[in-house]
Amino acid sequence: MNGVHNMGGLQDMGSVHREKNEPVFHAAWEGRIYAINVSLRAMGKWDIDAWRHQIELLPPADYLRMTYYVAADQ
């Protein structure tokens, strides 16, 4: 699927911002979500193809503002 996630080569996205001393998780709940994700994959309930498909179903404007973790109320 050639959606907004396929952004290689686009221009005018601004400069790359690097967070100094970035933690692996920015909040404790991110670690829990990550562990759930890894566990579901290990149990065979979820795989990387299903994951990618769900990512590609996100509305483009939402996809662009999201990082790895987004709280549901944001």
Place this chain on the structure above:
Amino acid sequence: MTLLLVGYRLLPPPSRQIESIAVLPLENLSGNPAKEYFPDGMTDELIGEIARIGSLRVISRTSNGGARKSLPAEHMLVESGPWPLLGLPPVWYKSAAYRSRAVIDPPGVLREKLSEAELAALVTRDAMVGVTKAPSAGEKT
């Protein structure tokens, strides 16, 4: 590290079929012997993941243990293979700014942090083929 990744992603796929592979042990560069478990665990994780590829024969750890070359663990940090050990890459790696420009303007992305002369000083043959740590540079902030 960014330099290595961009270079890696632009390489064309190998034209010859690879049938067997040896995973060199990752090296503990922290200077702290108590952290030995980390590169050891990553090496095991890599061997385990690659061994799941049916068409590829992985040479066992004991039989490649004689090789003295090893890879600095830091070289593996951003790629997605060892997620279960390391978590996700830094946020900038997913950002639209990085992903769009790393393709159309990789030198520009690199020069945001380091000058051309500083970048050139980081390039050594051994670091580019991944058998030694790249020289470090004071980063601009």
